[in-house]
Amino acid sequence: MPQPTETKISQRGSFRKEPSVLEKDDGLYIKRSPSSPQGGPKKRSAFEDLTNAKQGQDLVSKKKGGKSVGKKTLKSTAGKETSKNDENNLKSTGPKDSQEQQDNAVDEKKLEQQDNGVEQKKPKEPASPEEKVADVDKSVGIKLSAYDDVDEENLSDPFLNAIYANDIFSYMKEREEKFVLKGYMQKQPDLNIEMRAILVDWMVEVQENFELNHETLYLAVKLVDHYLAMTVCMRETLQLLGSTAFLIAAKFDERCPPCVDDFLYICDDAYQREELLSMEMNILRTLKFDINIPVAYRFLRRYAKCARANLETLTLARYICELTLQEYEFIWESASKLAASCLLLALKMKELGGWTPTLEHYTGYPVTDLHSLMRRLNLLLCSKPDEKMKAVRYKYAHNVFFEVAKIPPMDVLKLEEQLKLDT
Template sequence: MATRRITRTSTNVGLSRNQPPAKIPVMTRIPPIKRTRSTTDVNCGPEQKKRSVFGDITNKKETKKTVNGKTGIPVKPNNAKITRSKSKIPTVCPSDPVKDEPLLINLTEALDLTEKTQPVDLTKKTQPLQSSAKTQAVDLTEKTQLVESTEKTQPSIKESTESEQETSEEVIDFDSFDKEHADQPFWEAEYAKDIFIYYKKREAQFEVPDYMSRVQTDITPEMRTILMDWLVEVQTNFELHHETLYLAVKLVDMYLSKIRIKRTYLQLVGTAALFIACKFDERILPQCEDFLYVCDSAYTMEKLFEMERKMLVTVNFELGIPLSYRFLRRYCKVANIGIKTMTLGRYILELTLLEYQFCYESESLKAAGCVWLALKMENLKWNAMLTHHSGYTNEEAKAMAKKLNQMLWTPNYKPVNEIYSKYSHEVFLSVAKIPKLQMDQLEE
């Protein structure tokens, strides 16, 4: 139900101007209602323990006092007046400074005497002060030790944080090269890493033993060096890929490690190996007449085809051979090595084709050693990216680089050969003319 508030304006509504306004009756105040405590018992049930209204609600037990023979909490009478207590609260005042002055004097004298390492006879009053002074001194020494320890630990904490920041900043994306070339189909970036892992697993299948002392009796390592130098010349004249040259050399070593031949057929073996390698790697391969022409027509067409068939059967038609040149190019590309350093590594690696002692070394290890030596000659270092992709540590690559550097100083071939002439040209940045390193410089 809606209520309405009566005001002076509302009472005057409907009256004319001449009529006097209506009078509002004055409201008289209602006297205050006195509240008294009820005497009836609220709890009508069985007898319960009586408890005052504002009794103790804690677990503390108080002793009840008896008032007029009844137990309970004492209640003041209604007529009791509140008066201010006249009892004074005792205050704790400090001791008299005049009386304590001898104690301070005795303390200073005691401290002076202890510094002079003289026996001091202190009174009973100075003993507590002396003990407190000692405890304060001990506390001060402990605080200074804590400060010194924290100052010592702060540099170590800073160093640890700096090392953590350096490690966080040195996080390397080992697949950065493949990600950058993911949109280029010729790089095969999606499968390149798996391909070279597969190549490295197959290296053991194509290892070449020391066949000169076990299998061959009519040819020598020097004859093999002459044959390899001639193959490099043919590859340069025909402008063949370097993969073709390395595959031909590998086929020659694999065939000679299983079949004994006479020296008169050594050039035919090299020609047939190059002929097969051209079919495998080249897009436009030379004609058969060209291969017979470079042999100075020493062999017929039928002899070339017959040697080709024998070689394919001997190697079991396995032509997907892991080659050191492929490993070297892969290492240089993923590590973002410059073209000059990579060409220098290719020069060192191609010189190993002339050395018989390197034909039975691991292909990937030879490539890693050539990259390590080329980096050293260019004042660069082996890094984590090369370790990740090659699988060889700095020490392992360094051990192979020592052998390669020894080969540069004491070669078993002519110092001026076809490889030196090729890499002395401006097309190959004249890397063959870069001065060689001394053996002790490799340790620096």
């Protein structure tokens, strides 16, 4: 079994890093794909019947086409058609009026309708779909911009759940308000910001070497922050807290999570099995077993799909977002806003345009709301990395991740020019 981590926080109360060992390209652990493997079971056509969207429309159309008509309706309709036909026959067989008499008859009919308060209107032609999207809401006075329906092309595939995608992410944005974090380090007498950053740096290496999903890493860091915001923790149990948070997050997100002995091993046997299980119960009870916390990585993948960004641009946005995990000053930012800002900065760095109406629609953020956070993210990229915490930068400097860590950040003046164009 390969060495699971290069960074060790083995001794209680001491934080140290062993010299990093550069691994070969072939030996680098690559994150496993969450999608189904190739050669898996083929999709059954019967599954498409589970989606009622298209099927419901067909049923409605069939009902309309085969609607039964009662006898009374048939009689009344037949009577109307007969009287109408008789009138047309009388007109066709009767003598033709002169043009002057016809004009006078039309004028008299208009006068009668005006006297009776009846005004004939020309039937309005139905609007095209483009006109409906760009229509003006007169009650509010706002013009709705056109946007692409990114889920429409996936409606036929029931495995993608495209029909529920908007509802899922709307629900996640609502839950964000329940998990707002505030500064908690002043309540921790034995911890500081640097200790938290070292712990997160170690957790990044654990995620990479155990080949866990990135969602697991983000959730584990969230669990650590929310626990520290409510409970005092000593430095000798900080690594135990990080390992146990990873265990809980892996049970929540992974198909095959690592076992308890694996997390005891990566802590260099500094803790006992009973201590880890006890910490697990403490975390769950403190958070009241509500651990479905929205993380920025889930929003980032959704927004990148809405922007139709390629994998390299998404990886650059992931790199920026993962750098924020170590930074204490980003813990109170909402996950959806952080993901949107990371994607916009990545689009600017790759010169792929700016914020589109589609992104504004699906994220719910106008571009001006992201400017302040974008500036802070760009400054984070420009800052000199700490020698003790290089796990994220080293990870994304590999060619597996397109070496996005080597892409130079945007010049501050150039970024300000881009932001002025957006306003």
